Amino acid sequence: MTTLHLVEYAPPQPFRLPHAVGQALVASGIIDATPDPYLPGHWRLRAGSKVGAVALTVPGEGTVSLRITPKVPIARLFFLLGYALSPLGAPHDEGVDVAEETEVLPAFAHAFERQLARALAQGLVQGYRTTEESALVVRGRVREADQIRRRFGAALPLEIVYDEYTTDIAENRILRAAAERLLRLPGVAAPVRRRLAHHRARLSDASPLVRGHALPAWRPTRLNARYHGALRLAEALLRGASAEHDAGPLRIDGFLFDMNKVFEDFVCTALREALIPHGGRAELQAKGIHLDQDNAIRMRPDFVWYAEAAGARPRAVVDAKYKAEKRDGYPDADLYQMLAYCTALGLSDGHLVYAKGNEPHAAHRVRNAGITIHQHALDLDQPPAGLLAEVRGLAERMADRTV
Structure with a gap:
């Protein structure tokens, strides 16, 4: 290899x-x-x-x-990822030690195995699953419309639907799929691989996921609380961050995190939490915003902060840029994009948030527009507490500008 x-x-x-x-x-x-x-x-x-x-x-x-x-330490990557997944109860604050790892795959496999072991320590969570099937005896209730449509008045078999209390629920199916994905990848340490195989065997009663289909939905509850950390890591592995497809004769199997998306999700989630004391409501990947009067040119800012009331006007707009790379011939594309956001939203201030090291903090007042575009920088090399403090400071400045 x-x-x-x-x-x-x-x-x-x-x-x-x-x-x-x-x-x-x-x-x-x-x-x-x-x-x-x-x-x-x-x-x-x-x-x-x-x-x-x-x-x-x-x-x-x-x-x-x-x-x-990644350029950032592995532990910092997991903090950004974990906070974006769940700021109040994410894997980053549950004692997973990945500081000694230098690569993403071994660190992720180790972190997920620890979370999975904790989730399954008290046994598998069970729940009710709705099942529709054909049978010779009544169980649950008869689906009368399907019985007429499929059986044309015949008495048997019956089209029935019932709720079954089982371990074959969405939560266990997602955990099984994530364990299987990691077991297929080279580079997972042998001890971690053995423990993952053990957990996979415990989850064998859960149905495998169908490749290419959307992940089954699950809802956080008190009963599955011990699963939350493992499920969030599993979803990060199995969703768009994952790479698994056939490109003609080429077979690709693995997982990738897009640092642009990780940074964007962290900034937007952390800003939303930091702005809670200031009221209003935050919308991530805001929809329903158009540049033109005919609503033909759609725009999707990373973060828009609205006043509390429904339909109220925006108070601030933010775009997160992990790498502020200036392209030849179009060096200030981020500024032009933010100018368009501010114009469409009727705001006098727009905020660009970068990972520190690419752009200095600055403010640009646009000629003949009455719009100021602010560039902020977050230092990803500092401890999590300091990073969150920087985000809270940014939220304070945004709130002050809207007063």
Whole structure:
């Protein structure tokens, strides 16, 4: 197996690779891959915002393991991810130690196994599941409309529906699927793999998820409270952050976190919590906003803070930018985008929030518009308490500007 190690947003690195492997990396769309013009047989590889681990099975060349490490410490990545998933009861505050890990996959597998062990320590949660089936005896109630439509008046079999108290519920199905996903990936430490296999066996009565279908819905309750941490990590693994598909003959299996999305989710969630004392309501990925009078050009700011009443006018708009990379020929695209948001929402102030190290804090007053665009920077290298304090300070400044 060929293993490639890259760092998020690092300069391109040359690797000696077969042409088929280089083409497979291009087809995956996970990283930037181009033939090296100066070194025959080499490819220049550059990782973007996606971090994690992926196994690519290339016909005729075997499996290529791609490991992409984030620039921020692993523990900080898990804090950002955990806070965005649940600010009041997330995995980041439940004692999962990943500080000694240097790669995303081993850290995630270790964290998930710890959460899963804690969730299953008192046995599997059971619940009622609604089942519809054909049977020769009545159980529950008869679905009369289906009986007439499917059986044309025949007495048997019966179309019935009933509620069954079982372990085959959405929560256990999601945990089983996440454990199976991690067991398929190379790079998971042997002790963690053994424990995951044990947990997977305990969840064997839960039905496997259908590949490509949406995850089953579950609702946080007092009865499944001990599952919450494991379920949130499992959903982060199985949802859009995951990579698992066939691209023609190319097979891709793994999971990736998009640091742009992780940072955006954290900023929006933390701002929403910080603005609670100031009243109003926050909307993440705000909908129903258009630039033009005919509502033809839709806009979706990351975060809009409204007054309390329904239908009230906006008080502030925020866009989170993990990497403030200036593109050639269009260096201030973020400012133009925020200007459009402020114009459409009728606001005199807009806020751009960056990860520190790319853009300094600044305020730009737009000519002939009466609009000021603020650029803020969050230092991701500091401890979580300091990072949340910075967000609260930003919320205070936003609230003061709207008074």
